[in-house]
Amino acid sequence: MSGCASGSNVEHQRQRDSDQGSLPSDCVFCQIIRGEGPALKLYEDDMCLCILDVNPLSHGHSLIIPKAHFSSLNTTPPSVSNW
Numbered sequence: 001m002s003g004c005a006s007g008s009n010v011e012h013q014r015q016r017d018s019d020q021g022s023l024p025s026d027c028v029f030c031q032i033i034r035g036e037g038p039a040l041k042l043y044e045d046d047m048c049l050c051i052l053d054v055n056p057l058s059h060g061h062s063l064i065i066p067k068a069h070f071s072s073l074n075t076t077p078p079s080v081s082n083w
């Protein structure tokens with residue numbers, strides 16, 4: 001398997017402190033994955049999508065998003081978070 005092996009993933013939660021209990025339909029990252037939200041895609045495969053951050057902390061700051069929605073890193077299975 002190849003792909004998004006570098007950097008940290010599951011940024012999914014960090015920008016939304018208040019979405020405990022939110023549905024994937026409310027999730028901005030899920031909207032991007034469904035093609036309903038704007039994003040500059042860098043890479044995509046069956047498991048993840050890599051996009052540029054809208055508020056970059058450095059040049060080239062990107063996010064690696066798992067395609068399945070998890071409410072937090074603690075609920076993300078190792079098979080997703082550790083690859």
Ligand SMILES: [Zn+2]
Pocket residue numbers: 012024027028029030031068069070
């Ligand atoms: Zn989501």
